[in-house]
Amino acid sequence: MEILLNLKNRICSLGIPLHAAFEDIGTDKTVELWSEIFLNCGQIMKEQRLDAGSAWKKVISENRGLLPLEQADWDSINDFGELLGKSDRLNQESVLDMARESIALLEKKAEEAMKTKGKLYRNLGALCGAAVVIVLI
Amino acid sequence: MWHEKDGCERFDELISLYLPERIKAAVRGIKHEYLEELEELRIRAGQPLMGVFAGFDHFIGKDGFLSDNPQFALTISSKEVDNLFMLLCEHSVYAYQDDISRGFITLKGGHRAGICGTVIYEGTVIKGMKDISSVNIRFSRQIKDCARDVFGYIVRNKQDIYNTLILSPPRCGKTTLLRDLCRIVSSGTGVTFKGLRTAVIDERSELAASYRGIPQNDLGPRTDVLDGCRKREGIEIMLRGMAPQVIVVDELGANHDPDAIKMAWNAGVRIIATAHAYGLDDFKRRLNVGQLAAKDGFERIILLGMDNGKRWVKVIDANGNELSGLVKGDRMPDGIHGMHSFRDEAFVKSGREAACIIKTLGDPA
Structure with a gap:
């Protein structure tokens, strides 16, 4: 989320081209894995003259193994770069706001999943404990 | 090129x-x-x-x-x-x-x-x-020293220049000449002319051609560039903040340009400017800006033209007296020009609109 705010500032307020904005964010090592992804994406855009959508997809596909996300999450992250850079500042602001909302939703889903699974594993643990006790008796 | x-x-x-x-x-x-x-x-x-x-x-x-x-x-x-x-x-x-x-x-x-x-x-x-x-x-072309011959005619003394206006039809090299004049005025030529603090109001980003704030052309070591700014506001900003001795502007023509130029003159600052015109008389007929070529206006007028690929430059004073008759020998190389020499006479003669119109008007003197 912080990265997106940072990106929004660089795009909408400062008007820095995407490859430079990505590289700037990439050099900020606060969120290490994502920093690496942004840095790579910026470099690919600059060196291979690719648009943000293609560069982003390329980097994401190379880094899939590094993040514990599900297929549906990858699908929504994959499309993140698609609309970047293709319109004026006002529209880019909307695009980034949408991305933030989408990530917030992913976070919420992950939290709920964690809660549900946590409860499930707790119950499972208790059942297993009971089973062990029964077997021992 | x-x-x-x-x-x-x-x-x-x-x-x-x-x-x-x-x-x-x-x-x-x-x-x-x-x-x-x-x-x-x-x-x-x-x-x-x-x-x-x-x-x-x-x-x-x-x-x-x-x-x-x-x-x-x-x-x-x-x-x-x-x-x-x-x-x-x-x-x-x-x-x-x-x-x-x-x-x-x-x-x-x-x-x-x-x-x-x-x-x-x-x-x-x-x-x-x-x-x-x-x-x-x-394609941008900074041709260094292309204004070297003309420069001598706009020098008042070793620390001052004349207010100078460059006139020509489109695509005869006004901006290229202005860019090099700016560079020479800013750099100086040694003992004969010390460089002056120069301010460039680059309304169309053509003189300095700034790319992400960095001028891509050499405008001299004493030059400050205000990029993408309208002439009137730009001149005011420069006068207020940068204390220039010379202000350089491209393409006079807007209604408020004369006031901005006069504001600079009132502050004792010299102006080098360009304008589209087929000659001095043509410029004088222009609404608003035409008055700048009258008495107490621009002191040196540089006229540019092109005739069958051959560029020419003339310098006149405010009264129309010719100070130089420089015909530059930078005829286009044989390549494209040679191709056109095989065409019909009318086409070859047409050369460039600029040169023809200047000849028809009989201006410059």
């Missing part, structure tokens, strides 16, 4: 950085002797690729073959124009939205791409452009 080393490098950079593959291959296939004279590359969706070589239009084939027949030319698709536009914007349209709404993008190396498409308005103000249909890449 690309005789200077940095010019060649800047041209190569432009080709490799910005052009889509097919167009790049076509331009790279153009014979070197013709490529040296390439001034503009005109890329239109659904139309043949065209170049302007030393003032003459030619269609460009996919392997770089030049022809007057559009059938032999590489036809550009709308996707290629889109792709080119995105490459020119570094895939970041928002970063260039101010340039786009002004109709051009300044590129790395000082080149400039004019763009056409569907204009988007917000109220009465142009907000941007969409559905880009054509792009005109104009």
Whole structure:
């Protein structure tokens, strides 16, 4: 989320081209894995003259193994770069706001999943404990 | 045009950085002797690729073959124009939205791409452009020392210059000359002329050709550049903050320009400016700006023209008295000019509109 705010500032307020904005964010090592992804994406855009959508997809596909996300999450992250850079500042602001909302939703889903699974594993643990006790008796 | 080393490098950079593959291959296939004279590359969706070589239009084939027949030319698709536009914007349209709404993008190396498409308005103000249909890449050319001969005529003494106006029809080299005059005024010429603090109001980003704030052209060590600013506001800002001795502006013509110029003169600052005109009389007839050539106005007028590929320069004083009759020997190299010598007499004679009109008007003296 912080990265997106940072990106929004660089795009909408400062008007820095995407490859430079990505590289700037990439050099900020606060969120290490994502920093690496942004840095790579910026470099690919600059060196291979690719648009943000293609560069982003390329980097994401190379880094899939590094993040514990599900297929549906990858699908929504994959499309993140698609609309970047293709319109004026006002529209880019909307695009980034949408991305933030989408990530917030992913976070919420992950939290709920964690809660549900946590409860499930707790119950499972208790059942297993009971089973062990029964077997021992 | 690309005789200077940095010019060649800047041209190569432009080709490799910005052009889509097919167009790049076509331009790279153009014979070197013709490529040296390439001034503009005109890329239109659904139309043949065209170049302007030393003032003459030619269609460009996919392997770089030049022809007057559009059938032999590489036809550009709308996707290629889109792709080119995105490459020119570094895939970041928002970063260039101010340039786009002004109709051009300044590129790395000082080149400039004019763009056409569907204009988007917000109220009465142009907000941007969409559905880009054509792009005109104009190659920047800083020709150092091209103003060396003329410079002597605008020097008042070793610490001062005359207020100077450069007049010519379009595409005769006004801006190129102005850029070099600026560089020489700022740098100085040693003992005979000390450099002066120079301020450039680069309204159309053509003089300094600033790319992301960095001037791509050499305007001298004592030069401050105000990029993309209107002349009136720019002159006021410079007078207030930078204490210049000389202010350089390109293309006078707007209604409020005379007031801005007079404001500078009242502050004791010299002006070097350019304007589109076919001669001094033509300029004097212009509404508003014409008054600047009257008494107490510009003291030196530099007139430029072109006749069959041969550039000429004349310097006159405010009364129209000729101070020089320089005919520059920079006839276009034989390449393109030679091609045209095989054409019918009328075409060859037409040369450039500029030269013909100047002759018809009988001006300069």
